[in-house]
Amino acid sequence: MSTNPTRVFVARLLGLDVFDPLGDRLGRLRDAVALDRGGAKPPQVVGIVVEVPGKKRVFVPMTRITSINASQIICTGLVNLRRFEQRGAEMLMVAEMFDRRVILADGSGDATIEDIAMEKSRNGDWYVSQLFVRRGHSNSPLRSLRRNETLIIDWNEAQQGARNEPQAATAFVASHEDLKAADFAEALHEMTGKRRIEVASELQDQRLAAVLQELPDDDQVQILSSLDIERAADVLEEMDPDDAADLLAELPEEQKEELLQRMEPEEAKDVRRLMEYEENTAGSIMTPVPVILPPEATVAQALAHVRREELTPALASAIFVCRPPLETPTGRYLGVVHIQQLLRYPPPEALGNIVDTDLDPVSDQADVSEVARMLATYNLNSLAVVNEDDRLVGAVTVDDVLDHLLPDDWRAQDDDVSLSRKVGRNG
Structure with a gap:
């Protein structure tokens, strides 16, 4: 790299x-x-x-x-x-951007974009940084010499000639791109239904999935139902499987099945499995894709896995050790290694040598109240979930349990800190 x-x-x-x-x-x-x-x-x-x-x-x-x-x-x-x-x-x-006419900010005339440089920032995102342009009409006294001259300029050294102004919803999304998903969701919830759909439709799939997961059920259903069927399936694929399963459970049977058919088979399989569980069981709220490694994997390999950006802090706090296959449902479940243990052992140490076998997993049929008691009793961020054959089928995290135990309308209740101070009440 x-x-x-x-x-x-x-x-x-x-x-x-x-x-x-x-x-x-x-x-x-x-x-x-x-x-x-x-x-x-x-x-x-x-x-x-x-x-x-x-x-x-x-x-x-x-x-x-x-x-x-x-x-x-x-x-x-x-x-x-x-x-x-x-x-x-x-x-x-x-x-769309190549061959676009721009006005050079130094007042020397116009130019045409022939190439565009993209640059990776320190946080890993890529941005347009420079333009390779060819001069057209020039305001310089040396016009005959400078016409057709090529040069590289920074993005902000050109005024985009014919670019349209963003639509209102696009402008809102652009100006609030740094908001956390939960805060953006609160802003959406405060909008009218029409405005909510307009703004949500401007979000990219991954961002929309993250925001949907923070919205009340009614808002989720409204937004997902407003999307064309292909895009709705794409957004569901970007959601955590347990959240996607909860959302699909709110939809009519025919719409739910069509969306599952349109999803990628592997993504749909995880969601279908979660939907088979009775409500209020560990299986119904678990995450089917925790960090799973074999006993011969090393501490160094485990640390590399928990560094993945898409993992929540709760999921990154534990590595579940199993016999192959490592996809859920796995081979025999052996135990768990907490991240604190990883930090206490040398990188080459095998996980099988440090695995905690004293902490019992919970059954996928266990009641959510039992899962909550175990998490609280042992001060855990996540807990292994196994089926009757002692195969790991997922993990329940503390945020999964909190989402379930809090009242249904908790997302809509007022905070001590009003979101209107962050994004403006009217969006």
Whole structure:
């Protein structure tokens, strides 16, 4: 990773092969997708468009790109093979930004964009940083010499000539992109139904999924039902399986089944399994994808797994040790290793040597009240859930239990700190 460039020009990436972690070719890069953040902020590059066999174009988020160099691009994790559809404030960098006329901020005339540089920031996000432009009309006395001159300028050194102003909902999303999902959800909840749908539709799938998980059931159903069926399935895939299962349970049977059919099979399988459990059981509120490793895995490997950005603090607090297979339901459950233990042992130590076997897992049929008592008794952030064959099927976290024990309308109740001070009551 350290050899990867932090600044690359998009035109040089066009046509490059994109590979998965196993070295299998996924397809070729055909474009990049940037998010218009409004005002003077440079667009954020959120993903690439890859042409896969069959001439279909799919979207790969930048968060799944692990390597970019002059000869290839490598991505990690599952790639959604649904056809790419442009949404909200997204811009196709090649199709829409190349050849766009801009006015040079120094007053020397106009120019045409021929290439765009994207740069990786310290936090790992990618942003448009520079433009490679060719001068057109010049206001300089040296007009004949400078016309057709090419130069590289910073993004803020050009005024976008024909760019439309963002719509009201787009502007709201752009100006509140730094809000935590829970705070954004409170802002949505305070809006009228029409306004709520307008703003939610401008959010990217991953962001919308995170926000939906923080909304009351009625708001979740309203927003999801307003989306076209393909996008609704995409958003459900981005949600935690237990939250997706809860939301689907609120929908009519026909709509629920259609959405499950449209989801990727692996994602749908986890959700279906959760929906089979009786309400108020450990299985109905558990997370089916905790951190699971075999006993021969080392402390170093375990620490690398819990560093993953998508893990909540509760899920990152424990590693569940099992015999293969490691996908739930796993082989025999052996025990748990808490993160504090990892910090006390050398990196090469095998997890099987330090696993805690004294803490009993909870049955997937156990009542939620029993799970809450165990978490409180042993001061735990998460607890292993096993089936009758002693195979790990998931983990219940303290936030799962809190969500269940709090009153249904707790999200809608007023806080001591009013959100209106953060985002404005009328959005």
